Amino acid sequence: MGRTLATITQLLNETEVNLSAFRRTLRRSDQYIFDGLFAAARRHIAAIGQAESLLPFESALLAMLLEQSKEISILEQKVEELIKKNSG
Amino acid sequence: MAEAIGWLLDVYAEEDGITLWLLTENKERLHLRMKFEVAFYAAGEFPLLRQAWKYLREKNVGLERTIRRDLFLGERDVMAITTSDPAHVQNLFRNLQGQFPSLDYYDTDIPITLRFVAQTNTHLLGRCHVTLDEEWVESIEPLSSPWEIDTAPMPLRTLTLTPDCNPAFRKPKRLHVKYGQREYSLSLEPPRPFMIGLKADLQRIDPDLILTDYGDTWLFPQLGAWSEETGIELNPNRDENRQVMTRKADSYFAYGQVTYRGAQAHLFGRWHIDRKNAMSFSEYGLEGAMEQARVTGVGVQEMARKSPGAGITAMQMMTALRNDIMVPVQKQQVESRKTLAELIRADHGGLIYQPIIGVHGNVAQIDFSSMYPAIMVKHNISPETVDLEDAPEGLIPKTLRPLLEKRLMLKKILSDLDPRDCRVEILKARASALKWLLVVCFGYLGYKNARFGKIESHEAVTAMSRELMLQAKEVAEDMGFTVLHMYVDCLFVQQEGFHRPSDFTSLMNAIEEKTGIPIALEGVFKWVAFLASKRDARVPVPNQYFGAFQDGTLKYRGIELRRRDTTLWVRKTQLKALEILAHANSPREFADHIPDIVRLVEGAKRDLRTGRVPLDQLIIRQRLSRSIEAYRTPSPAARAALQLQAQGRHFAPGQSLEFLFARNASGVHAWEMEETLDPGRLDTKRYYRLLDRAIETVLVALSGYQTSAEISGGFLGKQEESIP
Numbered sequence: 001m002g003r004t005l006a007t008i009t010q011l012l013n014e015t016e017v018n019l020s021a022f023r024r025t026l027r028r029s030d031q032y033i034f035d036g037l038f039a040a041a042r043r044h045i046a047a048i049g050q051a052e053s054l055l056p057f058e059s060a061l062l063a064m065l066l067e068q069s070k071e072i073s074i075l076e077q078k079v080e081e082l083i084k085k086n087s088g
Numbered sequence: 089m090a091e092a093i094g095w096l097l098d099v100y101a102e103e104d105g106i107t108l109w110l111l112t113e114n115k116e117r118l119h120l121r122m123k124f125e126v127a128f129y130a131a132g133e134f135p136l137l138r139q140a141w142k143y144l145r146e147k148n149v150g151l152e153r154t155i156r157r158d159l160f161l162g163e164r165d166v167m168a169i170t171t172s173d174p175a176h177v178q179n180l181f182r183n184l185q186g187q188f189p190s191l192d193y194y195d196t197d198i199p200i201t202l203r204f205v206a207q208t209n210t211h212l213l214g215r216c217h218v219t220l221d222e223e224w225v226e227s228i229e230p231l232s233s234p235w236e237i238d239t240a241p242m243p244l245r246t247l248t249l250t251p252d253c254n255p256a257f258r259k260p261k262r263l264h265v266k267y268g269q270r271e272y273s274l275s276l277e278p279p280r281p282f283m284i285g286l287k288a289d290l291q292r293i294d295p296d297l298i299l300t301d302y303g304d305t306w307l308f309p310q311l312g313a314w315s316e317e318t319g320i321e322l323n324p325n326r327d328e329n330r331q332v333m334t335r336k337a338d339s340y341f342a343y344g345q346v347t348y349r350g351a352q353a354h355l356f357g358r359w360h361i362d363r364k365n366a367m368s369f370s371e372y373g374l375e376g377a378m379e380q381a382r383v384t385g386v387g388v389q390e391m392a393r394k395s396p397g398a399g400i401t402a403m404q405m406m407t408a409l410r411n412d413i414m415v416p417v418q419k420q421q422v423e424s425r426k427t428l429a430e431l432i433r434a435d436h437g438g439l440i441y442q443p444i445i446g447v448h449g450n451v452a453q454i455d456f457s458s459m460y461p462a463i464m465v466k467h468n469i470s471p472e473t474v475d476l477e478d479a480p481e482g483l484i485p486k487t488l489r490p491l492l493e494k495r496l497m498l499k500k501i502l503s504d505l506d507p508r509d510c511r512v513e514i515l516k517a518r519a520s521a522l523k524w525l526l527v528v529c530f531g532y533l534g535y536k537n538a539r540f541g542k543i544e545s546h547e548a549v550t551a552m553s554r555e556l557m558l559q560a561k562e563v564a565e566d567m568g569f570t571v572l573h574m575y576v577d578c579l580f581v582q583q584e585g586f587h588r589p590s591d592f593t594s595l596m597n598a599i600e601e602k603t604g605i606p607i608a609l610e611g612v613f614k615w616v617a618f619l620a621s622k623r624d625a626r627v628p629v630p631n632q633y634f635g636a637f638q639d640g641t642l643k644y645r646g647i648e649l650r651r652r653d654t655t656l657w658v659r660k661t662q663l664k665a666l667e668i669l670a671h672a673n674s675p676r677e678f679a680d681h682i683p684d685i686v687r688l689v690e691g692a693k694r695d696l697r698t699g700r701v702p703l704d705q706l707i708i709r710q711r712l713s714r715s716i717e718a719y720r721t722p723s724p725a726a727r728a729a730l731q732l733q734a735q736g737r738h739f740a741p742g743q744s745l746e747f748l749f750a751r752n753a754s755g756v757h758a759w760e761m762e763e764t765l766d767p768g769r770l771d772t773k774r775y776y777r778l779l780d781r782a783i784e785t786v787l788v789a790l791s792g793y794q795t796s797a798e799i800s801g802g803f804l805g806k807q808e809e810s811i812p
Binding site: 004005035036038039040042043044045046049050052053054 | 428429431432433435436439440441442554558574624626627628
């Protein structure tokens, strides 16, 4: 109510619409991954908002990277555990 | 000289002062008069003020040049205009403003009750002591304060009048009358004996409060018509010199929706409240409306029909009056100029964290108590103190402080009382009425029409709230907690091995110490499920969850059960499903209960199919958001309205429609149609879909998502099977 600027949720929705031609051109299997990137950004809406950036999509990209790094470190951990299990 | 002690029942303006109604200790209802002068002010360029002076000299008013304070501009040279005719002060002002539109005017539209309360230090419904010269009040002294908790209840005589059906849909045949333990009904046909009967009842009972259903929109207008028809005069006022005061119906837009408010019938010397036309009656009832009247200075009849916003505005006016600050007629404060970067920094709401999707065990919910008002009071946030260091206490904190303290005190008393105690309901209603005043106060800081609003002060509150939430999060994480969700003023936290309420006390103490705002434990969930978007299971949705506290109580937000447009049948079934799940002590036990839920749903559908669900449990309720003609593709509500329109009924935007989904041309059947729907024509498939969706919300949350053991994973999602 009464807000002047679009919210981060609205900005992400808009960006997604603007990229719809990009998404459409992707293979179906890649489209699912692409949607996952936006889902990753949406987990950090509060942080993107708090960044108070003129270009919030930069922060959204950072949120995507963050989730990706998190995924990688979890996978690394799992790999290590598997290696330990197999060698032990 | 006579004297009396009693409760202040009613105050209103007259041509030669004011009328007071006092309900005395020995149960008399005294009709008293009092001399009362009111003043308002004009400021502006001197030549103009001099002309205004000349204009007013002829008008039998007191005129004086004086200095008064404007909240924002500081001290101003003003012309004070004083009259001993409070009933016509509005006319006087309007004539003056018509002649001199460019002057600034102050204190012109302050309700007489506020002026009276501010000047005498009494309060509406409060106890006072008066000395009298015949019916004229010589002096009046307060014997109670609106901020006391245990006000001696006013011994009100209440007469309840309700028709046997909703007059908007059918013509009522009888009027039910209730007074104390007595209950009976009067036939409305023919009107003559009815009018004689009701008139006799009114005279015999002499009620202080007439509580009605549809009194505003049907009974009082109808009494007028019958009175003309039968020639029997029936004046429902206690003050015989007064007629019923009526206000027209209107539709207005607030809180994101169009609302319809029916015409109103106000009485003098006694109150009339129409339960069906009272804005927040479902929230806090008569007790709440009376509590608001006590603290705001707005009459009970007004307060019951108005939004809490009107109440908080009145309280601000009262603070201004008591502190010799003038109340401007129009808001003067506009938003200051900002750069884009400043705007981006300022224009935020409260902090909303995306929850971690899934079911979590042993989660504590902790809430800041009245966070926004507490911030305003603690950090002295008020439109005139923004950007000032060490400013004296501002108008808003001054208004809120006693309100906040009284609510906290009520809540403390409530937490110490046995839930079965007979005082609990009343105290709860009063706490809730105060809560609503506090809630809207924040909004009014930034509202474009608020007298004492400035958007920067509104923004300062949300900025401070975000900062405090981040501080709370940091404190929690420092102490080893995982913060699962944060929503404006509450946090959901979890830590391995923490499950008793006392386990979270040290965290709450630490947060309270860091932020300076009181925080309370809402409860510890045995388990709670945070939901994902229905569009993409990887996207969490804030403030959509359900869970069971340790004592088995359920709490749910944002699911079908909470939505007013969900049918009772679906809500009941979804609630039963949750009640089944509430038996589970941890997420691991859910699987044991799924078969019960499946049986529940099958049973509900069988009941529907075999006609065992009463039709009124299948009613869908939707609001008209515009006039019927304005719909390009009519919504189900609009289609139901069209059916009723064909029977001669009319609808305004904001009115809600009730209907059933039916297998006929328009797909709906308006509930208030004269012919009832043949149960065989019910669109059962449509209802199945509604139920399936609601049950899916529950089941998907339990099975589809990862549990908190895997919270950090799942960036690419767990739905590999959908990748071709």
